[in-house]
Amino acid sequence: MKILITGANGSLGYHLVEMLKDNNELYLLDLNFDRLNDLKEQNNIHFLNTNILDEDQILNLDFELDIIIHLAAKVHTKAKTDAEKEEFFQINTEATKYLYQLALKKNISHFIFISTISLYGKEFIEVRENSSLNYENNPYAESKYLAEKTGVDLYNNNALPLTILRLATLYGKYDRGNYKKLINFAYKGLLPMVGQGNNQKSIIYVKDAAALITKILNNKSTYGEIYNVSEGDYKYSEILDTITAVFEQKVLKIKAPEILINLYKKLPFALPVFNKLETLSTTTTVDNSKMLQELDFKPGYSFKEGLEDAKEYYRQ
Numbered sequence: 001m002k003i004l005i006t007g008a009n010g011s012l013g014y015h016l017v018e019m020l021k022d023n024n025e026l027y028l029l030d031l032n033f034d035r036l037n038d039l040k041e042q043n044n045i046h047f048l049n050t051n052i053l054d055e056d057q058i059l060n061l062d063f064e065l066d067i068i069i070h071l072a073a074k075v076h077t078k079a080k081t082d083a084e085k086e087e088f089f090q091i092n093t094e095a096t097k098y099l100y101q102l103a104l105k106k107n108i109s110h111f112i113f114i115s116t117i118s119l120y121g122k123e124f125i126e127v128r129e130n131s132s133l134n135y136e137n138n139p140y141a142e143s144k145y146l147a148e149k150t151g152v153d154l155y156n157n158n159a160l161p162l163t164i165l166r167l168a169t170l171y172g173k174y175d176r177g178n179y180k181k182l183i184n185f186a187y188k189g190l191l192p193m194v195g196q197g198n199n200q201k202s203i204i205y206v207k208d209a210a211a212l213i214t215k216i217l218n219n220k221s222t223y224g225e226i227y228n229v230s231e232g233d234y235k236y237s238e239i240l241d242t243i244t245a246v247f248e249q250k251v252l253k254i255k256a257p258e259i260l261i262n263l264y265k266k267l268p269f270a271l272p273v274f275n276k277l278e279t280l281s282t283t284t285t286v287d288n289s290k291m292l293q294e295l296d297f298k299p300g301y302s303f304k305e306g307l308e309d310a311k312e313y314y315r316q
Helices: 011-020 034-039 055-059 082-106 139-156 178-187 206-216 236-246 258-265 272-281 289-294 303-309 311-315
Strands: 002-006 025-029 045-048 067-070 110-116 124-127 162-167 169-171 190-194 200-205 225-229 232-235 252-256 284-286
Touching: 002 011, 011 025, 011 034, 011 206, 055 082, 067 082, 082 110, 082 139, 110 139, 139 162, 162 206, 169 178, 169 206, 169 303, 178 190, 178 236, 190 236, 190 272, 200 206, 200 236, 200 303, 206 303, 225 289, 232 236, 236 303, 303 311
Parallel strands: 002 025, 002 067, 025 045, 067 110, 110 162, 124 284, 162 225, 169 200, 190 252, 200 284
Antiparallel strands: 200 232
């Protein structure tokens, strides 16, 4: 198959390329390819210097395509200015629209769009794919929603064979998000926690997310569908305990009282430190039964097993 992968140098992109590199013609798009340098001699892998924000460059790609897997996104940052907010919409919404146009032009057989469970809001418990969304005051989530909506509209007009995967928080090799930060804290001997850490988080190991994508390629039963992608739910205290056990670190848990965070939520203004603590204190869990049943996919890594597998990376 001829497959275009955007965000190919990211954590998920890297693992997806590793799984698809031997039996497919891959066209890789990203800002750089430092993690994929050892593949540059393979004749079936093509590295593109295309600007994903340039509509003309995207639409003028001059090779045949069967599948587009769109991973590229702006993540892991808080928008502090209007210009930074606009970046989310340029990268996550407008660039996705250009790729939809490319898909229609090339008459591809499948477009897989990687979205996020952040669409459900700041706090949510076992939500399903048809649950109400709450992306207000979150440019990242709103930009992803608008990209989803455009794609769904195209599918409903019988134009685009689209599958949307709403991923829980990813962790694993090349993770630069919250779990990488928590492990770095553990190596410093400190870990932050709110109350007793009874709030829960849905997560997914990056190799499992990549394996799911490979499983559904050209699966027509997934066209027009949205799936929550998660391995399962873990108490925040369990997450911290697993980190300290896997990396054999003795840490002091710095506990912030829940009442303090609850009071902060009522304030009409934001404080960066409390924003981070609020994020640690929330429950963000999804119902993954649709993925398990309809896709017949069971993730292969528990949180502990995933950390063990990515241990060398996280130790760096």
